[in-house]
Amino acid sequence: MLSNVRVRHTLTHLFIISLGLLMLYPVVWMIVSSLKPNNMIFSDPGLIPKEVTIENYISGWQGYAGTTFGTFFANSLLMCVIAIIGNVISCSMAAYAFARLKFSGRTFFFTIMMVTLMLPGHVTLVPRYIMFNTFGWVGSYLPILVPKFLATDAFFVFLLVQFMRSLPKEIEDAAIVDGCSKIGVYWRIIIPLAVPALVTTALFTFLWTWDDFFNHLLYLTRPDTYTVSRALRTFVGDAGAVSNWGGALAMATLSILPAFVLFFSLQKYFVQGISTTGLKG
Amino acid sequence: MEIPITDPAKDKKRLIATKMPGIFRFFQRHGIAYLFLAPWLLGFIVLTLYPMLYSLGLSFTDYDFTQPDSTQFIGLANYMKMFGSVFGVSEFTTSTGELIRVDPYYMKSLGVTFTYVFVSVPLKLIFALAVAMLLNQKLRGLSFYRAIYYIPTLLGGSIAIAVLWRKLFEKDGLVNDFLGILGFTDLPGWITNPNFALGTLILLTVWQFGSSMIIFLAGLKQIPQEYYDAASVDGANQGRQFFSITLPLLSPVILFTLVIQIISAFQAFTQAYIIGGGRGGVLNSTLFYTLHMYIQGWTYHEMGYASAMAWVLLLIIGAFTFVVFRSSSWWVSYGVGE
Numbered sequence: 001m002l003s004n005v006r007v008r009h010t011l012t013h014l015f016i017i018s019l020g021l022l023m024l025y026p027v028v029w030m031i032v033s034s035l036k037p038n039n040m041i042f043s044d045p046g047l048i049p050k051e052v053t054i055e056n057y058i059s060g061w062q063g064y065a066g067t068t069f070g071t072f073f074a075n076s077l078l079m080c081v082i083a084i085i086g087n088v089i090s091c092s093m094a095a096y097a098f099a100r101l102k103f104s105g106r107t108f109f110f111t112i113m114m115v116t117l118m119l120p121g122h123v124t125l126v127p128r129y130i131m132f133n134t135f136g137w138v139g140s141y142l143p144i145l146v147p148k149f150l151a152t153d154a155f156f157v158f159l160l161v162q163f164m165r166s167l168p169k170e171i172e173d174a175a176i177v178d179g180c181s182k183i184g185v186y187w188r189i190i191i192p193l194a195v196p197a198l199v200t201t202a203l204f205t206f207l208w209t210w211d212d213f214f215n216h217l218l219y220l221t222r223p224d225t226y227t228v229s230r231a232l233r234t235f236v237g238d239a240g241a242v243s244n245w246g247g248a249l250a251m252a253t254l255s256i257l258p259a260f261v262l263f264f265s266l267q268k269y270f271v272q273g274i275s276t277t278g279l280k281g
Numbered sequence: 282m283e284i285p286i287t288d289p290a291k292d293k294k295r296l297i298a299t300k301m302p303g304i305f306r307f308f309q310r311h312g313i314a315y316l317f318l319a320p321w322l323l324g325f326i327v328l329t330l331y332p333m334l335y336s337l338g339l340s341f342t343d344y345d346f347t348q349p350d351s352t353q354f355i356g357l358a359n360y361m362k363m364f365g366s367v368f369g370v371s372e373f374t375t376s377t378g379e380l381i382r383v384d385p386y387y388m389k390s391l392g393v394t395f396t397y398v399f400v401s402v403p404l405k406l407i408f409a410l411a412v413a414m415l416l417n418q419k420l421r422g423l424s425f426y427r428a429i430y431y432i433p434t435l436l437g438g439s440i441a442i443a444v445l446w447r448k449l450f451e452k453d454g455l456v457n458d459f460l461g462i463l464g465f466t467d468l469p470g471w472i473t474n475p476n477f478a479l480g481t482l483i484l485l486t487v488w489q490f491g492s493s494m495i496i497f498l499a500g501l502k503q504i505p506q507e508y509y510d511a512a513s514v515d516g517a518n519q520g521r522q523f524f525s526i527t528l529p530l531l532s533p534v535i536l537f538t539l540v541i542q543i544i545s546a547f548q549a550f551t552q553a554y555i556i557g558g559g560r561g562g563v564l565n566s567t568l569f570y571t572l573h574m575y576i577q578g579w580t581y582h583e584m585g586y587a588s589a590m591a592w593v594l595l596l597i598i599g600a601f602t603f604v605v606f607r608s609s610s611w612w613v614s615y616g617v618g619e
Contacts, residue, residue: 009420012415012420016415016416017426019412020426020429023430023432023488024429024432024433026442026446026455027432030445042453042454089320090320090321091321093318093319094317094318094320096317097314097318097321101317102314103310103315103318104311105311106314109318109322113321113325116329118602119329119595120548120595120598122594122595123332123333123594123595124336125332125336125578125587126332126336126339126578126584126591127333127335127336127588129346129584130335130346133346149320150320150321150323150324151320152324152325152328182314186317207435208438210439211438211439213440213551213554214550214575218579229440232444233440235444236444236447236555236558237558242448245448248444249444249445251441252442252444253441255439255440255441256442259435259436260435263431263432264428267424267428270431271427271495274492274495275496
């Protein structure tokens with residue numbers, strides 16, 4: 001009986017591992033191939049390179065239109081940092097109001113916030129573009145970053161509301177008795193307690209901003225302002241042909257590195273974030 | 282007799298409050314809350330509500346942002362341009378005397394998108410549920426396995442993976458190398474073949490089942506083991522247990538995931554854009570709705586038309602969300618014993 005269970009478990013493990021390997025194969029292949037000489041990438045589908053070289057990294061790093069990937073990475077990083085600051089401040093403020101304060105219109109606005117959660121972004125696209133164009137913002141990072149300071153990512157407001165609602169009311173009451181204002185409660189009590197949810201917010205803001213392509217395609221017009229995701233697109237020509245596959249795979253590999261590092265160092269925040277809100281990931 | 286206890290300070294405050302006009306009183310009472318809500322409220326009004334109404338207005342015009350001064354009101358012409366072919370119309374004249382050709386690719390893009398949504402979403406959810414159940418067996422190394430299966434989702438939305446996908450499914454790509462080893466010959470270039478191009482995109486989407494899997498896994502852990510034990514005692518086999526316990530108890534989670542996935546699938550853009558090389562692919566076989574909208578609005582500057590397309594997309598998504606929620610009353614169960 002016992003050995004029967006053990007056999008079943010071993011088989012399950014084997015199955016899970018093989019399926020996982022199959023799924024990861026493309027990514028592993030990409031990483032390995034980025035280290036192969038350009039002419040051997042496609043003649044050799046195996047995972048162990050016959051010859052290892054970093055020439056792809058050197059040629060890919062040259063970038064596009066005289067701007068190197070050093071600039072693209074710096075741009076992406078800067079954009080992500082500002083986006084995180086914006087989302088953490090604005091979303092936590094809105095969430096505090098929804099979760100912990102009583103005011104007339106709360107239910108009404110909360111309903112609206114939940115509706116915007118499901119609203120396809122495309123319906124606001126053209127007017128936003130026209131508006132940002134009138135402001136002279138097209139070509140800068142403002143059309144991408146200003147909305148972050150206005151809590152437009154309703155997913156995070158929702159995530160933080162869920163989290164803040166679960167915090168015990170007593171701590172807050174004690175602080176108010178001690179003469180703490182509503183602003184003081186937010187800053188000294190709610191924010192420190194909500195750190196796990198704020199980390200999740202920061203994480204997903206980073207990933208989504210890093211991976212975002214559509215907004216970068218619309219608003220970034222000059223190569224020296226390109227982000228990594230916008231710059232990777234330049235490897236693919238207009239007809240879909242790629243001239244420097246080695247360079248493309250090398251830079252693609254570098255571009256997924258931050259996500260990897262963050263995921264493996266902060267895995268529990270990912271799982272928490274996804275399972276409490278059903279984030280689309 | 283009861284003497285009401287009064288607090289002079291509070292009385293004074295109330296006195297002042299009643300003397301103030303209503304709007305001040307409102308802010309005195311709720312000001313702090315609205316202070317916290319201000320960024321969101323401003324964002325909602327300026328970046329969501331106003332643009333939505335604005336784009337509805339634009340959808341009745343021929344707005345072109347390179348020449349905004351020549352904008353004309355053209356009524357329902359943009360909508361006719363989309364759906365004209367349904368009525369057998371290929372071109373028509375607007376009230377302003379402009380001759381408009383019915384968009385020959387609109388219906389195609391709608392078809393591509395519907396196929397994509399209706400194939401990729403169910404497959405993704407089935408896969409996610411299957412893997413979640415596989416992992417929900419008190420196995421050692423669960424968090425490691427969960428991480429492995431989440432990696433495609435973690436990376437899948439990036440341009441890097443779209444570029445990789447293009448390479449995998451090309452005629453001399455990795456997939457064909459493997460199929461060649463297995464003895465298949467005469468293999469197509471999957472991306473460049475109009476019959477298979479959409480399939481590769483669907484596969485790319487299904488591959489990213491990770492976040493649905495994590496949600497399902499969290500849901501499965503909520504189901505008490507006693508239910509299964511009791512069912513086993515009563516002689517219910519695994520299949521019966523799945524349909525009588527797992528599915529009903531997981532149905533609220535499935536509903537939620539289904540809605541989220543449908544909404545995001547209708548809006549898919551990036552992967553189709555890269556794999557199609559900035560266009561709709563071979564014979565427009567991967568001309569997603571949003572991609573078509575982008576090309577109309579930003580390549581041809583037909584922003585009035587793009588706005589109309591956006592509103593139709595909003596209505597389509599709204600309709601599907603509504604239908605799924607309405608249908609939930611007969612397939613979603615809240616609580617046991619229903």
